[in-house]
Amino acid sequence: MLLGQSILFAALQASLFLVPGYGMSEIQRRFLTCGDPSLQCDHGVIMVYGVQFSTIEKLSSNERPKACSDTEAFNGVSNRCDGNEKCDVATSGSVCDLCSTAYLTNIFLDVTYGCLESKKVTTCHGVVHLECGDGVVFLQKALYGRIDSQTCSQGRPQSELTNTKCSQEGTLALWSQRCDGKQTCEVNMRVNQISDPCVGTYKYLDVPYICLPAKTSITCEGSTSSLDCGKGVIKVFHANYGRRDGSTCSAGRHELSNQNCLQPKTLDVVKQWCEGKSQCTVGLDPVFGDPCYGTYKYLEVSYTCLGGSPTV
Template identity: 90%
Template structure:
């Protein structure tokens, strides 16, 4: 992925003022001796990777070919959303530490640290919102239950606070499906109260998320859309084919009642079409199957352009 470092730096620096909670953009050279990235706070977001090698003069073997796109995808998959990551692990990114082939190999990585936001809602409270302005929500953690005796404790008897090992399975998956990729997401405690993970304990919902500097493309069922990053390339954060609200692609339609229609394989398909490319076409409905028969669906894709300005 051939990115102009000065252009990339300018684009990302501009995002500091859009409310994404991003640290200064950093550039590191990863080698076998030092193959890790780390954020002192927040989580890693990789924006560019270049691959370089110096072959051993005494070796007749050629190093494993690695394009900048391959290197970017490998580092991004390992590091994005984590506080720390090791690039040179089993199945390393383009044989970073294969000493049989190389005397030196490094990855030139440009990345930033995104600050996490946390929202806590006490049981019985009203609706709260996760908001990201011009960016999109991406959940990191979600807990429904109780893990300490202080949170949401005011006015509650001690007997409702003693169980601090209470958590409902699937809470992160539930809210990720509902919120990831949206600029604003409504969090309603009633959604979590389908079952009770610890009867008699006063519970709360803890949600930790980051705001990604991304835009969202919507393609109604039966249509296609062209995504264009000009001279830049795409990084896809989230994609779903289905329906998550009652207003999107709703004009003249009545088949809107199912607003929890999800197709888990959408992201992998859209990444194959678009990740690391300057242009792509999305919205080929048959590829996704029909995750909710009888519901009018749409494809939503949250992405950003690295190294250029989008022309969508």
């Protein structure tokens, strides 16, 4: 499996740059070894843009490491690190045997990454919006409850502020399903109030998120679309087959009332189709099944091109 990493690294190493509008630091390059297998962002969260798997010196045949393509190395590091302030690629098993005792001083991962600024919205009541301009929303955390006595405390009696260990289970999953991959997303506290995690405590909704520099492809039910990254390669951030609003793929349709139609396995399927490739075709596949019978659905995919510009 070829990822086109040589193209990617040539593009990134030629010049360090900033991405306007996304609050991203300069692109950085690190060599990870077993002795130092971690990435960290002092401000913001990690976004991996390229990984090469290499050896410091030629190993003897009986010490030859497990074959590891740049695709495997990239996917392994990206899955562990993207969206985190810090990550250890050798924790709970290594990426392509980085820390195998047979050759732990010989293998390294050449990683290119940036740090994305984290934003946060907090609402005591009512509605707020997550905004990402030309990028897309990706939630890091979400809290509905109370973890301190200061937030949303004005005018509230002390008895409603003392419980600082209150959080509703499933809040992150709920809002990730609604917001990830969108340019804007409405966050309504009333939607979140499925149950009361701490009766008598005045609660608030706290949502930290990042804006990913991504494009979005929309494919209406029964159709196909092509993602094309030219000389670059595709990295998929989010995908859903179903319906999350009433306007997308709505022309001439009336089956639009269910706007919380989700197919959880969509992301894994689209990654198999597209991740690491220069081009791929998405949509019109029975593997998605019918997550909401009677609703006219669409496939939405948020992705970026590494080492090139999209031509969709």
